[in-house]
């Protein structure tokens with residue numbers, strides 16, 4: 754029985770999101786679960802090289818985070834999961850690291866993730882999906 758499901762969402766990839774919807778719905782319906790949706794805003798090492806991360810760039814990052822969260826909230830509506838079961842998260846950092854970190858924080862017992870971008874010519878796993886499969890402490894459902 755799953756109590757905490759983590760669904761990482763790349764908000765720039767609506768095709769991937771559509772792919773995972775039925776799988777998330779199936780698990781959210783069967784199980785009495787909290788579904789955590791996470792989007793990660795990749796941080797730009799370039800900024801910090803310029804010394805901007807702690808000055809001019811900071812308020813921008815906060816705006817970015819709010820914008821990402823509201824985009825994510827819009828996307829999550831398509832999953833049609835009762836609101837009380839849903840929690841959304843937007844953080845900055847490296848997607849794979851942040852996904853694994855939140856999995857620990859919310860004690861995820863299942864992660865549902867798409868394998869890779871459809872326009873990638875590989876049949877393998879994308880770099881974030883691969884790292885999550887490899888390092889997660891819980892089962893990972895890879896949607897293809």
Ligand code: ADP
Nearest residue numbers: 761762763792793848867869870879880881882
């Ligand atoms: P690709 O390299 O083909 O984009 P990824 O491994 O990055 O493949 O993406 C596969 C899945 O990883 C996505 O469907 C999503 O679930 C997750 N993911 C990738 N980037 C992010 C991100 N910035 N925030 C949250 N999840 C992400």
